[in-house]
Amino acid sequence: MGLREEYNFEYLVNESERLVVESLEKQLAQEENQNVCRCQDCILDMIALALNKVKPHYRVSLIGTLYAHALDHTKYADEVDKAVQGALEKIGENPSCSG
Ligand SMILES: [Zn+2]
Incomplete structure (x- = not known):
């Protein structure tokens, strides 16, 4: 029996991924x-x-998206912005597709 079959993983939310995509x-x-x-x-x-x-x-998140944007405009969101900026600079100078 697999945990993924038995439990609903849609309630597990990756906030960092959402913030990274939005920042990008x-x-x-x-x-x-x-x-x-x-x-x-x-x-x-x-x-x-x-x-x-x-x-x-x-x-x-068992109660939907009530706190979905709680991390926006926090120090964590700033760190995400900086990480995305670094990734943009790195890939911008050295695109993954031209390797
Ligand atoms: Zn490319």
């Missing part, structure tokens, strides 16, 4: 990042890089 969307829209490659490889690599830099932040 925001930063990709900025003027200075217009030349960064947006192919599948590069985008997912940027997300993975940034996620590996920040402390994981999972939560269990």
Whole structure:
């Protein structure tokens, strides 16, 4: 018997992933990042890089999205922004797809 079959893992929410994706969307829209490659490889690599830099932040959500945005505008969100910025610079200079 597998835990994943027996329990509903949809209640397990990866907050850091949500914040990283939102931050990346925001930063990709900025003027200075217009030349960064947006192919599948590069985008997912940027997300993975940034996620590996920040402390994981999972939560269990049995009551929907009540606290979904509790981490926005916190010190943790700042760390996420910095990690995403670092990933953008790294992949921007050295795109994953041109290796
Ligand atoms: Zn690319």
